[in-house]
Amino acid sequence: MLKNVWQILILVVAISFLALLQFSFVSSLPNPFRQINLLLIILVFILFFLDFRVASISALVAGFWLDVMSFNFFGFYIIIFFICLLLAEWILKNWLTNRSFYSLLVIMVSTTFFYNILAAAVLYIFSTDYTVFFLWQKNFWLTVAYQSIWSFLLALILFNLAALISKRIKPSFLEKKSFM
Amino acid sequence: MKIIKKNNPILIFLVIFGLLIFLHGIGVSRPIENFISNVFKPLNSHFYSWGNSFNHSYQDRATQASLSAQVEALTKEVALLTVANSQEKELMAENAKLRSQLNFLAVNNFKAVAAEVISRESLTEGTGEGQDLIINKGTGDGLLLGQAAVNEEGLIIGKIIETKETSAKICLTTSRDCKLAAAIQNSTKTQGITDGDLGLTIKMNYIPQLEKIAVGDTVITSGLGDKIPRGLVIGKIIEVRNESNEVWQDATIEPLVNLDNLTVVTIIIL
Numbered sequence: 001m002l003k004n005v006w007q008i009l010i011l012v013v014a015i016s017f018l019a020l021l022q023f024s025f026v027s028s029l030p031n032p033f034r035q036i037n038l039l040l041i042i043l044v045f046i047l048f049f050l051d052f053r054v055a056s057i058s059a060l061v062a063g064f065w066l067d068v069m070s071f072n073f074f075g076f077y078i079i080i081f082f083i084c085l086l087l088a089e090w091i092l093k094n095w096l097t098n099r100s101f102y103s104l105l106v107i108m109v110s111t112t113f114f115y116n117i118l119a120a121a122v123l124y125i126f127s128t129d130y131t132v133f134f135l136w137q138k139n140f141w142l143t144v145a146y147q148s149i150w151s152f153l154l155a156l157i158l159f160n161l162a163a164l165i166s167k168r169i170k171p172s173f174l175e176k177k178s179f180m
Numbered sequence: 181m182k183i184i185k186k187n188n189p190i191l192i193f194l195v196i197f198g199l200l201i202f203l204h205g206i207g208v209s210r211p212i213e214n215f216i217s218n219v220f221k222p223l224n225s226h227f228y229s230w231g232n233s234f235n236h237s238y239q240d241r242a243t244q245a246s247l248s249a250q251v252e253a254l255t256k257e258v259a260l261l262t263v264a265n266s267q268e269k270e271l272m273a274e275n276a277k278l279r280s281q282l283n284f285l286a287v288n289n290f291k292a293v294a295a296e297v298i299s300r301e302s303l304t305e306g307t308g309e310g311q312d313l314i315i316n317k318g319t320g321d322g323l324l325l326g327q328a329a330v331n332e333e334g335l336i337i338g339k340i341i342e343t344k345e346t347s348a349k350i351c352l353t354t355s356r357d358c359k360l361a362a363a364i365q366n367s368t369k370t371q372g373i374t375d376g377d378l379g380l381t382i383k384m385n386y387i388p389q390l391e392k393i394a395v396g397d398t399v400i401t402s403g404l405g406d407k408i409p410r411g412l413v414i415g416k417i418i419e420v421r422n423e424s425n426e427v428w429q430d431a432t433i434e435p436l437v438n439l440d441n442l443t444v445v446t447i448i449i450l
Contacts, residue, residue: 020223024226024227024299028235030235053189056192069298075200082193086190
């Protein structure tokens with residue numbers, strides 16, 4: 001839970017920096033690397049380790065930057081990120097019983113898959129530039145596959161980094177004691 | 181009414197989102213958006229250049245194996261080009277005389293705006309071919325839809341398909357639906373429309389069977405589009421599909437420039 005203005009400011013600056021990085025740096029990389037959806041991964045990560053409120057603020061900031069700089073209609077990224085977070089929150093609350101490493105992997109990959117379906121569907125319906133139905137395009141499925149792999153790998157790295165820094169996600173086991 | 185409870189993050193988000201859309205729709209937030217775009221343009225250019233440098237080294241490594249074969253082919257091509265060059269010099273001298281005689285306008289009587297590439301829209305790549313470039317100049321700099329974008333050697337790389345005040349989107353010649361009015365430099369000056377093919381090559385369809393086209397012919401812009409001048413090189417024909425029972429023949433064109441490594445482009449303003 002964010003408690004003061006400074007924390008919000010730091011969050012806004014960090015997400016803005018990531019949005020610029022995604023827009024210019026990641027997009028200029030060669031093909032397997034340019035499929036990294038850095039912002040979505042970070043948003044899901046924030047949702048997983050902090051809460052929905054902080055993730056919503058982050059989605060608003062990230063979406064705003066991308067909407068200002070890109071050529072999709074204004075509000076496209078803000079709403080897509082937010083709907084993805086809603087889905088992730090729903091999965092977290094209704095399907096997953098804990099916040100384990102496996103839960104993060106499931107939520108990362110499923111949100112990435114949903115993001116691609118949703119973004120392509122919205123563009124197909126509302127944009128005149130996309131005339132071919134995305135589900136029949138090889139390129140669409142390649143993008144989904146690449147992004148899912150990247151999400152999986154980055155979830156792996158981020159979870160272990162978080163485990164090093166924080167004590168919140170340390171595993172705890174019930175010790176089996178002998179009464180003999 | 182559970183959903184309207186105080187501090188509901190979904191409700192707060194939707195209110196802010198609605199407000200942003202409203203302010204954008206009525207144009208109140210546009211100056212702020214343009215200001216943000218302008219302020220962060222240099223940072224965007226730097227980020228894009230860094231990514232592009234990585235792209236260069238990655239591609240260099242991948243192509244090292246085929247370099248020796250390319251050197252051999254290029255040596256042969258240099259010999260042929262030397263001969264062609266000497267012939268061309270003679271033609272240029274003759275051409276200069278004819279131009280002055282006919283009082284032709286200067287060849288480069290158009291203005292040009294140089295722009296830096298700041299992004300390729302990769303987040304919606306699955307929906308298209310992910311080839312479009314975003315540059316840091318827009319309508320505020322005199323750019324309009326349909327204007328040609330060329331690289332530093334003057335080869336056409338695409339055209340403007342969308343504009344904002346501070347930026348513009350360019351489709352590459354190899355992108356699907358990036359159509360250009362073109363002409364083949366053959367004996368009959370065949371004209372047609374080129375279109376991108378899978379983000380790799382360019383195709384030219386519906387060429388009448390009677391037209392004589394061959395592999396190696398150069399394809400240029402025909403100048404029929406009102407914002408693109410004639411004579412900008414699109415590429416060279418690498419394949420001709422010609423069936424005797426068909427009315428039309430098709431050609432596959434290869435661009436003469438690597439479209440993955442563009443960092444600076446020039447927009448031609450007629």
